[in-house]
Amino acid sequence: MSNYLEKGYLEVSDIIDNFPSEDVFSLHPVAVSECVQEIPCNPCVSSCPTKAITMQDISSIPVINYEQCIGCGKCVQVCPGLALFLVFKNKDSYEITLPYEMLPLPKVLDEVYLLDRTGKRIGTGIVKRVIKVEKNTYSSLITVSFKEKSLIYEVRNIGVKNG
Template identity: 40%
Template sequence: MSEYKSTGIIRKEDLEIPSDERLEEGPVVIMECVENIPCDPCVAACSFDAVEMEEITDTPDVEYETCTGCGFCVTECPGLAIFVVDCSYSDENCKITIPYEYIPVPDEGDEVKALDREGNEVQKAVVTNVRQSGKTYAVTIEVDKENVWKVRGFEVEK
């Protein structure tokens, strides 16, 4: 049994992730969707046809070479399970786009507490972009490259 089934905490090892080469090419989606639930908005959200699913209870199958990393799917996932990472522009940093439905909403340039999947602080991070779609925001923060697989949330300090 996968560890997350007892802990509720997904690990990098539980995910299908892009190759190191694809990660270096530019922003790319990371779908942390591991349960066979009846759900598929991520398929319709992608106008590049990068996401496929044969049955509605399948987990999404992402074609990473087709994904542009646009991030439009991030705000369409009811499970807040979709992220975009971009490690292509720097040797030291990566950007992570995170779905967010709390208040207060951060502003671009704010410093926030970057959190791991258990809610523990990993580091301070700067908000580089905020986009809203309906009640969901897609907030991009910049983290140290070594933390790109740890950070999956943030806390606003206002």
């Protein structure tokens, strides 16, 4: 694990070993976790309808069983740390579903900036789905698609153009 606490962000090398294989996320969207701090928190566990997320105790790092995950996105919406995402290979493109708490929300088919963990622009993508939540303790969900496989390990936020 890199010195993420000093830097304030994870690197691809920190998450790649536990990332699901493309075979798995070609079947349906699958949740991935970048939750690395051992703090008392577990809404991801209690929100999961298939019990795909487990923790040894309330302060442990959550573990996702990729075989049990059905890609519903509930854990992504409830995570207060914005540490969960869905990844999916959809025919000829890749998709990531992100928790989003900014306004304005983008619209379906908008082109948006793809941002890495440091907020740097690393490309553009097309918005495929927007789920706006009414409860203000939850995050809205934005699904963006792009062509480059490598971006699925890097894109962790979006920037609305002219927003």
